Amino acid sequence: MSDIERFEYVFLGGGKGGKTLAMDLAKAGKSVALIEKGMIGGSCINVACIPSKTLIQSARNAHAAKMAGSASPGTDMRAVRSRVRTVVSEMVDINMKGFVAAGFDLLLGTGRFVAPRRIEVALNDGGTRTVEGTHVFINTGTRAAIPDIPGLHASEPMTHVEALDTSELPEKLIIVGGGYIGLEMAQAYHRLGSTVTILQEMPHVAHREDVDVSEAIEAAFEEDGIEIKLGVKAIRVEGRSGDRVNVTLSDGTTVSGTHILVAAGRTPVTADLGLDLAGVEIDGRGIIKVDERLATSALNTWAIGEVAGTPMFTHASYDDYRILKSQLSGGNRTTHDRIIPYAMFIEPELGRIGLNETEAKARGIAVRIAKLPMAAVPRARTNGAMRGFMKILIDANSDQILGFTMLGTNAGEVVTAVQMAMIAKLPYTAVRDSIIAHPLISEGLNILLLNVPAAG
Numbered sequence: 140m141s142d143i144e145r146f147e148y149v150f151l152g153g154g155k156g157g158k159t160l161a162m163d164l165a166k167a168g169k170s171v172a173l174i175e176k177g178m179i180g181g182s183c184i185n186v187a188c189i190p191s192k193t194l195i196q197s198a199r200n201a202h203a204a205k206m207a208g209s210a211s212p213g214t215d216m217r218a219v220r221s222r223v224r225t226v227v228s229e230m231v232d233i234n235m236k237g238f239v240a241a242g243f244d245l246l247l248g249t250g251r252f253v254a255p256r257r258i259e260v261a262l263n264d265g266g267t268r269t270v271e272g273t274h275v276f277i278n279t280g281t282r283a284a285i286p287d288i289p290g291l292h293a294s295e296p297m298t299h300v301e302a303l304d305t306s307e308l309p310e311k312l313i314i315v316g317g318g319y320i321g322l323e324m325a326q327a328y329h330r331l332g333s334t335v336t337i338l339q340e341m342p343h344v345a346h347r348e349d350v351d352v353s354e355a356i357e358a359a360f361e362e363d364g365i366e367i368k369l370g371v372k373a374i375r376v377e378g379r380s381g382d383r384v385n386v387t388l389s390d391g392t393t394v395s396g397t398h399i400l401v402a403a404g405r406t407p408v409t410a411d412l413g414l415d416l417a418g419v420e421i422d423g424r425g426i427i428k429v430d431e432r433l434a435t436s437a438l439n440t441w442a443i444g445e446v447a448g449t450p451m452f453t454h455a456s457y458d459d460y461r462i463l464k465s466q467l468s469g470g471n472r473t474t475h476d477r478i479i480p481y482a483m484f485i486e487p488e489l490g491r492i493g494l495n496e497t498e499a500k501a502r503g504i505a506v507r508i509a510k511l512p513m514a515a516v517p518r519a520r521t522n523g524a525m526r527g528f529m530k531i532l533i534d535a536n537s538d539q540i541l542g543f544t545m546l547g548t549n550a551g552e553v554v555t556a557v558q559m560a561m562i563a564k565l566p567y568t569a570v571r572d573s574i575i576a577h578p579l580i581s582e583g584l585n586i587l588l589l590n591v592p593a594a595g
């Protein structure tokens with residue numbers, strides 16, 4: 140074993156929360172090491188949010204040109220990939236500059252615990268280093284889960300990693316999974332010119348949402364020409380992605396395509412970390428067990444982001460950073476009761492903060508509900524974006540806003556406005572009676588909130 144190098148703080152994996160805390164601590168003069176196997180800035184920047192939102196924007200541009208009546212010259216996937224790569228590499232560069240400016244010790248290689256808070260790193264350019272931290276943070280993320288379907292592995296399916304870095308437009312794309320990645324990629328590739336079929340084993344896509352939301356997404360996608368097969372399991376895959384694939388379904392039918400993309404959830408990156416040697420416990424799914432301070436079962440060993448079971452969003456990993464910063468400096472911020480908003484970047488866009496109807500019912504919370512079709516919002520009409528609706532949940536006995544879901548153009552931004560009202564604990568009437576500029580999409584909130592049933 141190489142000599143042991145000692146640091147006050149060691150980070151295994153450089154995801155959103157970890158890299159941010161590492162930079163903060165290093166800037167404050169602490170001795171810090173960050174071990175990263177290759178993705179400077181983490182998965183969001185390299186293989187997830189940033190390349191996907193860049194690809195989605197290219198697909199939107201192609202769609203808008205088509206809607207405006209421009210002759211469709213066909214997609215130049217080399218140009219699309221080149222744009223994605225440029226945006227990613229610029230952001231990697233910004234991250235690298237931030238790392239250098241912060242001045243922590245960056246170990247490029249794969250880390251593995253060999254003892255509590257001691258990690259051996261197989262360096263990418265050869266050799267090993269062993270580092271030990273007074274505090275250690277695990278921020279290794281997740282990777283695409285490949286369901287155990289006969290023939291699927293052998294078909295060499297794409298995951299988001301390949302789908303976001305290709306110069307080849309699939310002629311007929313089969314997507315396994317109708318969640319975030321499946322839906323975002325399905326619409327993007329359809330707009331770029333692929334024929335797309337989504338296979339979703341649950342009764343609906345976006346299965347964590349209320350059924351009216353899922354059904355509206357299904358209707359919008361089907362109207363656009365994306366095929367969705369609901370409530371079916373793929374039971375066998377034959378062929379190879381990139382050439383020809385045939386998928387046999389549980390209902391006895393077969394779907395054929397040229398490519399297959401798996402978007403069926405995530406597996407935590409914990410299996411090869413030597414966590415048993417570190418005294419760090421995992422649960423049955425391989426997720427690191429943490430308490431509400433993000434402390435693991437081992438002394439001074441913490442976990443951050445998806446590997447700790449934090450909801451799978453960059454802003455949630457970032458909030459883990461806030462929690463750990465607070466914990467290290469004697470504060471008391473925890474994961475308890477935090478409300479995490481999210482947006483799904485499809486059109487119509489999906490955004491949500493707080494409870495939906497299904498969750499309120501399951502928790503026995505009495506609510507008043509108001510719903511407004513996007514067609515009632517003037518700006519949605521001017522934009523030709525009338526699909527979807529807004530839905531708000533108000534406490535039955537007070538005027539507090541408990542949750543807001545929107546399927547419609549700019550949903551993520553409108554959700555943020557509602558989120559601010561919720562943080563300020565404003566009664567819904569304050570938002571209802573506020574002057575919102577005309578014709579913004581947010582103006583729909585004025586109209587929506589007029590429809591809230593009276594209390595009692």
Ligand SMILES: Cc1cc2nc3c(=O)[nH]c(=O)nc-3n(C[C@H](O)[C@H](O)[C@H](O)COP(=O)(O)OP(=O)(O)OC[C@H]3O[C@@H](n4cnc5c(N)ncnc54)[C@H](O)[C@@H]3O)c2cc1C
Binds near residue numbers: 186189280412451
């Ligand atoms: C296609 C896709 C699109 C997404 N879009 C969005 C979006 O629009 N908005 C949003 O909020 N979220 C989005 N997400 C989720 C978001 O990317 C993650 O929640 C976010 O990146 C947080 O990740 P993290 O902090 O848990 O770790 P990650 O960012 O995954 O970082 C883990 C790091 O650990 C490194 N690592 C792993 N093992 C080792 C080891 N043994 N040694 C050294 N290094 C190691 C990895 O290389 C990686 O850099 C998307 C995800 C995907 C897959």
Ligand SMILES: NC(=O)c1ccc[n+]([C@@H]2O[C@H](COP(=O)([O-])OP(=O)(O)OC[C@H]3O[C@@H](n4cnc5c(N)ncnc54)[C@H](O)[C@@H]3O)[C@@H](O)[C@H]2O)c1
Binds near residue numbers: 339484
């Ligand atoms: N806009 C965003 O913020 C964004 C974008 C992409 C990803 N993400 C994050 O990444 C996470 C992972 O995304 P994801 O799409 O892989 O997971 P997901 O959990 O969102 O969706 C996976 C879907 O696949 C289905 N499924 C699972 N196994 C299947 C099978 N064998 N056959 C057919 N369907 C199957 C599930 O029922 C589920 O609906 C998301 O939960 C989200 O938190 C966020």
